[in-house]
Amino acid sequence: MIQVAVVGATGYTGVELVRLLARHPQVVVTAVTSRQYEGQRLDMVFPSLRGFCDLTCEELTPEELGQRAQLVFTALPHKTAMNFVPGLLRAGCRVVDLSADYRLRDQAVYEAWYQSHSSPQLLDEAVYGLPELYREQIRPARLVANPGCYPTSVALALAPLLRAGLIDPASLIIDSKSGASGAGRSAKTASLFCEVNEGFKAYAVANHRHTPEIEQTLSQLAGCAVLVNFTPHLLPVNRGILSTCYAQRCGTVDEAGLRRVVADFYQDEPFIRLCPAGDWPNTAYVQGSNHVDIGLALDPRTGRVILVSAIDNLVKGAAGQAVQNMNLMLGFEETAGLDLVPLFP
Numbered sequence: 001m002i003q004v005a006v007v008g009a010t011g012y013t014g015v016e017l018v019r020l021l022a023r024h025p026q027v028v029v030t031a032v033t034s035r036q037y038e039g040q041r042l043d044m045v046f047p048s049l050r051g052f053c054d055l056t057c058e059e060l061t062p063e064e065l066g067q068r069a070q071l072v073f074t075a076l077p078h079k080t081a082m083n084f085v086p087g088l089l090r091a092g093c094r095v096v097d098l099s100a101d102y103r104l105r106d107q108a109v110y111e112a113w114y115q116s117h118s119s120p121q122l123l124d125e126a127v128y129g130l131p132e133l134y135r136e137q138i139r140p141a142r143l144v145a146n147p148g149c150y151p152t153s154v155a156l157a158l159a160p161l162l163r164a165g166l167i168d169p170a171s172l173i174i175d176s177k178s179g180a181s182g183a184g185r186s187a188k189t190a191s192l193f194c195e196v197n198e199g200f201k202a203y204a205v206a207n208h209r210h211t212p213e214i215e216q217t218l219s220q221l222a223g224c225a226v227l228v229n230f231t232p233h234l235l236p237v238n239r240g241i242l243s244t245c246y247a248q249r250c251g252t253v254d255e256a257g258l259r260r261v262v263a264d265f266y267q268d269e270p271f272i273r274l275c276p277a278g279d280w281p282n283t284a285y286v287q288g289s290n291h292v293d294i295g296l297a298l299d300p301r302t303g304r305v306i307l308v309s310a311i312d313n314l315v316k317g318a319a320g321q322a323v324q325n326m327n328l329m330l331g332f333e334e335t336a337g338l339d340l341v342p343l344f345p
């Protein structure tokens with residue numbers, strides 16, 4: 001059994017990691033960290049874990065974590081993870097970082113959207129952890145930057161047609177909706193029940209920090225600099241992201257042809273499901289699982305292709321993808337610990 005640790009285990013992605021890792025056949029969680037809950041058993045903080053995890057929350061230095069684990073998941077807020085990750089690497093750990101701190105390759109872009117970077121020397125080394133696109137680079141990596149939840153849903157929807165040159169990279173409009181767990185577990189007025197329930201709003205319009213992350217992946221796929229309009233919305237549900245992407249079709253390929261390209265691109269992917277024509281993704285059909293559902297239509301009147309994707313933001317959008325990355329890094333079956341049938345209803 002390989003020893004792993006979760007830093008920031010009392011956040012939404014941290015506890016989701018512990019849930020998934022508790023059933024993983026080849027790893028054992030040896031440490032869970034938190035400042036606020038130091039000294040408390042994790043299954044007292046999250047009774048859902050009773051019988052699955054008997055660890056107590058600790059505050060541990062990277063050096064101490066290095067004594068306890070070979071691979072560490074950092075599930076800390078962005079701008080915080082960068083203070084932890086270099087020490088973990090020095091302590092000999094491999095790291096899957098769930099924050100945004102190592103996702104952007106260009107330091108100037110990171111600093112324009114976040115803040116000054118304290119370990120920019122690691123940006124070149126970090127591998128963007130989207131297995132469906134970068135599987136071979138992830139396997140040997142020391143540091144994997146787990147993608148953001150919105151960028152995961154968008155990149156996987158657009159990748160096949162963008163790479164095939166069948167949609168115009170200058171025409172992309174993306175409209176995404178997320179459940180409230182996407183905002184994390186820390187107390188904020190905007191996340192209060194009455195602020196979220198029975199409402200539906202756009203936020204961070206034209207300036208959401210996932211825009212450059214989405215553009216980075218799409219530019220690589222398209223082979224040219226891509227700019228997008230990306231508008232996130234907050235849904236009054238706990239989990240789930242639904243992204244609707246609009247793109248102008250290139251050439252005269254029909255809907256069946258577009259569908260074949262997407263199906264071929266993902267034919268060996270265990271977590272991607274292409275919906276049959278006329279069927280559309282629903283966040284409820286992927287909840288609790290690492291699946292990505294993708295639907296596609298060509299509007300013959302406008303010549304636009306419409307791609308819709310659904311993921312669980314805490315699983316394929318965070319903890320599940322992190323476990324998928326760990327599986328690749330450690331040479332395990334990619335689906336180990338992730339053989340989850342979505343919850344419904």
Ligand SMILES: NC(=O)C1=CN([C@@H]2O[C@H](COP(=O)(O)OP(=O)(O)OC[C@H]3O[C@@H](n4cnc5c(N)ncnc54)[C@H](OP(=O)(O)O)[C@@H]3O)[C@@H](O)[C@H]2O)C=CC1
Pocket residue numbers: 007008009010011012013014033034035036037075076077078080098099100147148149181182183184185186313314317318
């Ligand atoms: N929620 C989501 O859907 C997704 C989140 N992510 C990313 O994953 C990371 C974690 O997100 P999420 O779980 O939602 O966040 P939460 O706010 O729910 O949890 C953050 C965790 O980090 C700990 N923490 C906070 N500040 C510090 C600090 N300064 N030093 C040490 N520990 C700290 C918290 O515990 P304590 O305060 O007790 O130390 C807590 O355990 C973030 O970078 C987020 O952007 C990525 C994809 C999806």
Ligand SMILES: CC(=O)N[C@@H](CCC(=O)OP(=O)(O)O)C(=O)O
Pocket residue numbers: 078098099100147148149150178179180181182183184232234
């Ligand atoms: C609903 C909501 O607030 N969502 C978060 C995205 C969370 C996320 O996964 O982003 P990172 O991993 O990059 O932090 C937001 O819009 O900031």
